Amino acid sequence: MDAERTEIGTIGEFGLIAEITKDIKLQSPRTVVGVGDDAAVLAATEEGKRTVVSTDLLCEGVHFNLMYSPLKHLGYKAIVVNLSDICAMNARPTQVVVGLALSNRFSVEATKELYSGIRLACERYKVDLVGGDTTSSQSGLMISVTALGEVSEHSTCLRSGAKPGELLVASGELGSAFMGLQVLEREKHVFEEAPGAQPDLSGYEVLLERQLKPEARVDIVEELEKLEIVPTSMIDISDGLASEALHIAASSGCGVRIYEEKIPMNDQMYETARAFNLDPTLCTLSGGEDYELLFTVPQERFEDIRNHPMFSIVGHMTDDPEERKLITRNGMEAELKAQGWDSFNEEG
Amino acid sequence: MDAERTEIGTIGEFGLIAEITKDIKLQSPRTVVGVGDDAAVLAATEEGKRTVVSTDLLCEGVHFNLMYSPLKHLGYKAIVVNLSDICAMNARPTQVVVGLALSNRFSVEATKELYSGIRLACERYKVDLVGGDTTSSQSGLMISVTALGEVSEHSTCLRSGAKPGELLVASGELGSAFMGLQVLEREKHVFEEAPGAQPDLSGYEVLLERQLKPEARVDIVEELEKLEIVPTSMIDISDGLASEALHIAASSGCGVRIYEEKIPMNDQMYETARAFNLDPTLCTLSGGEDYELLFTVPQERFEDIRNHPMFSIVGHMTDDPEERKLITRNGMEAELKAQGWDSFNEEG
Numbered sequence: 052m053d054a055e056r057t058e059i060g061t062i063g064e065f066g067l068i069a070e071i072t073k074d075i076k077l078q079s080p081r082t083v084v085g086v087g088d089d090a091a092v093l094a095a096t097e098e099g100k101r102t103v104v105s106t107d108l109l110c111e112g113v114h115f116n117l118m119y120s121p122l123k124h125l126g127y128k129a130i131v132v133n134l135s136d137i138c139a140m141n142a143r144p145t146q147v148v149v150g151l152a153l154s155n156r157f158s159v160e161a162t163k164e165l166y167s168g169i170r171l172a173c174e175r176y177k178v179d180l181v182g183g184d185t186t187s188s189q190s191g192l193m194i195s196v197t198a199l200g201e202v203s204e205h206s207t208c209l210r211s212g213a214k215p216g217e218l219l220v221a222s223g224e225l226g227s228a229f230m231g232l233q234v235l236e237r238e239k240h241v242f243e244e245a246p247g248a249q250p251d252l253s254g255y256e257v258l259l260e261r262q263l264k265p266e267a268r269v270d271i272v273e274e275l276e277k278l279e280i281v282p283t284s285m286i287d288i289s290d291g292l293a294s295e296a297l298h299i300a301a302s303s304g305c306g307v308r309i310y311e312e313k314i315p316m317n318d319q320m321y322e323t324a325r326a327f328n329l330d331p332t333l334c335t336l337s338g339g340e341d342y343e344l345l346f347t348v349p350q351e352r353f354e355d356i357r358n359h360p361m362f363s364i365v366g367h368m369t370d371d372p373e374e375r376k377l378i379t380r381n382g383m384e385a386e387l388k389a390q391g392w393d394s395f396n397e398e399g
Numbered sequence: 400m401d402a403e404r405t406e407i408g409t410i411g412e413f414g415l416i417a418e419i420t421k422d423i424k425l426q427s428p429r430t431v432v433g434v435g436d437d438a439a440v441l442a443a444t445e446e447g448k449r450t451v452v453s454t455d456l457l458c459e460g461v462h463f464n465l466m467y468s469p470l471k472h473l474g475y476k477a478i479v480v481n482l483s484d485i486c487a488m489n490a491r492p493t494q495v496v497v498g499l500a501l502s503n504r505f506s507v508e509a510t511k512e513l514y515s516g517i518r519l520a521c522e523r524y525k526v527d528l529v530g531g532d533t534t535s536s537q538s539g540l541m542i543s544v545t546a547l548g549e550v551s552e553h554s555t556c557l558r559s560g561a562k563p564g565e566l567l568v569a570s571g572e573l574g575s576a577f578m579g580l581q582v583l584e585r586e587k588h589v590f591e592e593a594p595g596a597q598p599d600l601s602g603y604e605v606l607l608e609r610q611l612k613p614e615a616r617v618d619i620v621e622e623l624e625k626l627e628i629v630p631t632s633m634i635d636i637s638d639g640l641a642s643e644a645l646h647i648a649a650s651s652g653c654g655v656r657i658y659e660e661k662i663p664m665n666d667q668m669y670e671t672a673r674a675f676n677l678d679p680t681l682c683t684l685s686g687g688e689d690y691e692l693l694f695t696v697p698q699e700r701f702e703d704i705r706n707h708p709m710f711s712i713v714g715h716m717t718d719d720p721e722e723r724k725l726i727t728r729n730g731m732e733a734e735l736k737a738q739g740w741d742s743f744n745e746e747g
Binding site for chain 1: 432441454532541555
């Protein structure tokens with residue numbers, strides 16, 4: 052895995068922690084004490100500001116495959132997927148704590164590589180790494196991240212605030228991360244059947260970047276603030292557009308209609324899906340790992356959104372909670388179904 | 400593992416989450432939104448109050464053995480060890496988020512049993528379970544807990560505030576949890592050599608309770624407040640008295656002297672250690688998992704502490720940072736060494 056290899060046992064748990072935390076720079080004025088004590092200490096929130104908290108667990112063999120996820124990318128992604136949850140509340144991420152369980156396959160160098168990605172994401176998003184736990188595992192790598200963020204009371208977006216008639220809006224483009232994973236899986240199979248074969252990844256850069264190094268849409272949270280738009284509901288798209296739209300609909304007691312022709316996709320995703328014999332629309336609906344934001348706004352905000360390059364109006368909410376429809380390009384109505392990733396079923 | 404067995408795959412990730420979160424009751428007025436959205440939402444802190452955050456990862460085969468840790472106890476303990484970190488800041492725990500990675504050995508019933516212990520601890524400590532992540536793992540059970548707490552600026556205790564001459568004080572009694580583990584390990588070996596043998600655990604109740612169902616000393620935090628004592632430094636005793644005393648000394652730039660005769664131990668621990676041919680003092684110094692608090696106070700507070708039933712003055716800080724001494728019962732000086740648990744070395 053690396054040229055130099057230092058066993059973690061030779062420097063011990065405290066030595067490893069010292070090694071991986073020595074370069075941490077705190078950025079938030081609210082962070083009073085970061086790593087190194089029993090707990091991190093954060094100054095009181097500003098008046099009117101709430102704290103949001105989200106946690107995720109990433110497990111080797113379930114959420115990532117070390118065969119094609121470089122450790123630095125993996126560390127970066129582990130942070131980003133949590134920040135995305137914070138963004139989904141219309142909040143700004145402020146701090147993270149990270150738990151790592153490492154098997155003895157991992158060297159000190161590999162752990163530092165993983166941490167370099169964690170730190171890079173923290174720097175990129177101006178988030179403080181304020182605590183953690185590092186331990187051994189009997190098998191496999193596990194990364195647990197808990198992220199904190201701040202949002203004013205007025206701006207807080209839950210999943211449950213959508214109302215009938217409101218516009219359903221997605222940021223960015225969908226389906227690329229999923230197609231990136233398909234490309235990586237294909238190359239893995241090629242490699243397994245002919246070890247030594249060089250992976251053929253050219254032409255798939257956008258897709259691979261979206262899969263291996265996704266970004267959290269803090270910029271969307273900032274843009275919404277600039278536009279003085281507080282979405283009535285919001286969620287991040289981690290399990291595919293269909294699953295997330297259904298979450299908003301169910302939480303809000305509304306129906307939902309999505310228009311196939313309005314779903315944002317880029318050419319590389321579209322072409323690759325066709326070449327892989329996959330339906331591009333299905334990739335956006337069920338693919339997942341986009342980490343874009345999906346939100347609802349009142350119809351009055353139509354003009355602010357319709358030509359904005361960051362946003363696509365993909366559908367609208369309806370008053371019948373039983374209605375969950377995809378309107379296809381040829382005008383047919385199909386039932387919108389969540390076929391998002393479910394780790395327990397995949398495993399079973 | 401249980402009479403009824405429902406595979407998690409049959410109800411899926413969302414079904415499982417619905418099942419284990421349905422009975423959660425929120426207790427803190429600060430918890431605005433608990434589980435069920437992308438992140439939990441907490442109201443602004445009261446003026447002058449800080450937030451403290453701590454995270455821990457517990458891995459099967461490293462931190463616990465399901466052969467003798469009942470799942471309900473394990474869930475309880477996973478919460479308590481985190482709350483103990485919050486107490487170590489002189490703070491009151493307020494919320495937790497929990498990540499669970501489950502292998503397919505785990506049924507829905509087993510997961511609910513684990514969660515019943517998590518919920519019991521939350522109720523006992525009036526802490527809100529506000530979020531989580533539940534996923535499958537390729538092998539073994541992993542529990543990640545992040546705890547939040549509150550403390551006033553004035554009362555915050557770091558490890559680094561001890562000064563030469565100050566008293567070093569421990570709460571409760573030490574070494575029992577470690578001896579409880581020795582008893583369980585012995586019975587495990589007996590069972591492995593003669594399957595069907597009934598475990599002989601009578602007479603060890605105190606030790607087993609301390610190992611399997613430890614408590615976080617929120618009551619000590621409350622008692623200190625009542626006594627109007629703000630420790631100059633504090634830490635929780637998770638890795639043994641020696642390791643924690645050395646942490647305080649190193650963080651504070653002091654030396655430390657501990658008196659063997661002052662270390663609090665109960666009779667059952669003492670007698671069992673002798674019967675197991677172990678040095679009781681070494682069990683307190685290096686055993687770990689006591690989750691008592693260790694703190695320093697100025698000498699002026701001697702009278703408040705000396706006869707208080709919750710506290711034992713075990714030593715004092717000195718001005719030579721190189722001094723790390725254990726004064727034995729017979730007046731000899733020994734070097735105080737941290738031989739606390741280090742999961743990487745144990746594994747290696």
